[in-house]
Amino acid sequence: MTRVHVQLAALAAVVGLALAPFVLSPFSITLMNYIGIYSLVAIGLALLTGVGGIVSFGQAAFVGIAAYATAWVSALNGYSPWLGLLFGVALTCSVAAILGIVTLRLQGHFLSLSTVAWGLAIGFLFGNVEGLGRFNGISSIPPISIGSFALVSSAQIYFLIWGIVAAILFLGYNLMDSRLGRAMRALRGGNTLVESLGINAFQIKLVTFVIAAFLASLSGWLYAHMSRFISPGPFDAGMGIEYLMMSMVGGAGSLLGGVVGAAIVTLLKNSVQDYLPLIAKGASGQLEIVAFSALFILFLQWARQGIVPFVARYLPKIQRERPQPAPPLPRRVQPTPGELLLKVDGAERRFGGLIAVNKVSFEVRSGEILAVIGPNGAGKSTMFNCLTGALRVNKGEIVFAGRPITRDAQSRIAKAGIARTFQHVKLRPRMSLLENVMLGTYARTGAGILAGAFRLNQREEASARHEALMQLERVGLGDKPFELAGNLPLGNQRILEIARALAADPTLLVLDEPAAGLRRQEKLRLAELLRSLRADHLTILIVEHDMEFVMSLVDRIVVLDFGSKLCEGAPAAIRSDERVQEAYLGGVA
């Protein structure tokens, strides 16, 4: 299957949707309208939950804010629904931005619980504000008019709803395939990796959150002007979980899954309403919610992946072309070999009463490979985390390329030119090798959200793709750029991390135990790669456990023991140093 096939399939779907109202019964058209309206929210949730890893129970509140806003503007104050759209979108996005700024720093389930909290609070608000009709709601909302043509019947508003859904899908998929989209997809699985690539994780989360709210506000606007009447019911916490269900049933990682999920849940609900009264007369309302929740629980127990990813497995793979040569991305000015690059001066880090790093000082000169070694608990990892900004030193100073970075955030240190790998490999297993390496180019590129959505970023994208491919080839992984990263063996995953770090065009490469868990052959190949990088004048700092690996490779060694620097020197000198032997072997044999 090639790109053309995909485009043809999309075209067929659009034509099919455009012809549908001429074939379907009015009832089915209304049903389709509801599916379209719910789809918008579910697409936003797919982005938020499936892509960004933020589970929100509160989207219904955003739909409600926009619906009440446009109802207030058009029904209560007599202005045009289009002004209602502007007001609704602006209000919803502002509320989302404020909520996001306050809550998005929360971790894991705390964040989801906060969505329950504000979802409920906003939901209660609708029913209790005097000016919004309390529990009676707001009626006689005018229809949307285009020029003098009012979209009154369900067949008329159908085209507006599905036109918006199609446009959102198109823009959404473009965005997913852009610089910002890759950053969003990298959010799932933790902040540490994202920050280490020079990406401000909080900012990306906030953008994702506001986009999801924006889609919910479109949905709310359409809902208000389609049903012409609103009350608090459709925006309560129960509806919030129904939206979540739609996006999860469809397959939370996929935007199309939002539409599929909305369709399945809506149709299922409709048929449940049809058939339940046959089974239990008079109790259908109660049974409906029971049946629904039970189905959702079963789904979460047995098929968490969702439908679209499940079906996609059986479709032929999309064939992609290898990236073509493109103008290179701007490069950093590399320091002259031998120049002082990194200076750690009296670094100290405490955890309560424990001094993990105690007044450690050392220097890294441009073009060399320096190893920091030491027995377990020597403070290597703490030192490493302080260097990369994952931890702050309590005392002392760290200067990189003439600039103090002691108090900088991880993403700023990354932007300054320090690229790192991880002891426990951190890749995005469901992204391709090429995309994983392209993540590394984030700080070197600049396309924003609109450029991504409207594909105005193509020159930069081509350069980034080509750069990523070159780095893959440089480390010897260039033969299958579209393979998923999760399918690689551990040794190659470590190499892939190095390619990703190289794509950031660093001046200093910091490797955290790169040889851990590797087989002998893999270690030899890794050492070979690092030597070739040194030959290209790249400076490398290794924190390592494996003495044999280190001794044959590096120029200088710093030995840590119990948090303090024991000694420093060339490998041969370190090997014969009595203090080092004592630290490692517990006394001279």
Added chain:
Amino acid sequence: MTSDIAAILGIDGIATGAVYALVAIGTVLIFTVTRVIFIPFGDIAAFTALTLAALDAKRFPGTGALVVILACLATLIEIISLLRNGELRLLPRALLFYLVLPLAVVGAAWLAMRTDPPLAIRLVLALMLITPIAPLLDRIVFRPIADGSVLLLLTVSVALHYALVGLGLLFFGPEGVRTEPLTSFSTEFAGVLISGQTMLIVIAALVFSGLLYLFFDFTLVGKSLRATAVNRTGSRLMGIRPARAGTIAYLLGSLMAGVSGILIAPVNTVFYDSGFLIGLKAFVGAIVGGMTSYPGAAIGAVGVGILESFASFESSALKDVIVFSLLIPVLIWRSLASLHSEEEIEE
């Protein structure tokens, strides 16, 4: 607001808060042992109130049918899972725990009802009928995904709450109930009238928290529960079965939720769907305690009760908005105070 009104509101708040505290302690108990944020606890409390009201009215409560259905479902699932693992020799045990015991409880309650029992017996019956529900739900709903992320368990838990609300309407009907006060005693303290019911609520909360403390610190089962809470794998290596620890946690938690339901029934009218707000407010309290500390949860829950009492005096329509908005700063404080490992997030 005069000091008199403030005192009345304060006492009212403490009483409500004590009820929340019982549910909050149960929530913490279950979360620490099973990692499930059990939102439906409030529903269990509300169901207890409805059960008691039915018993008072000399009707056999819908709880019986609910327990029977859940017991059959749990047994079925247990048998299937035993068949799959080829462990049919465990079948008699499974039948005893998931089918015979719950049915025996329902049967005993049904027999006892024919003798027109006094209030004390009715209280015991209500608690007996309510306690099997949560452990059975645990078997049906949570056991198959016991190793899932906290987030998955939370999503399932929210869905389960909606299922229970639907079942509540089905088995108890839409009418609200308010039971007879357990005591008509009242006293005046510093010029403010305190009802016996209020005192009973506070005393019950204290007694049950104290019993729980004794249970955890001085019994082997309690210690095994604490061990499971700290490290599932580690405690499994020590011969503790997390599933069994979970069942005990659900039993104890249901008991506490049941007691709170009995205590709140004479004070507030309870509907089939009242549980959600009880559960959520208790949960706000539990979060104040970081979901791990029992005294913290109890203090937090009492705080929520007092806040709610004063908020409803200022603006009764917006009291829930105020309580839930307040959850956000609490969450932020708690999230900052606790260190998370990244590995829990699913890729």
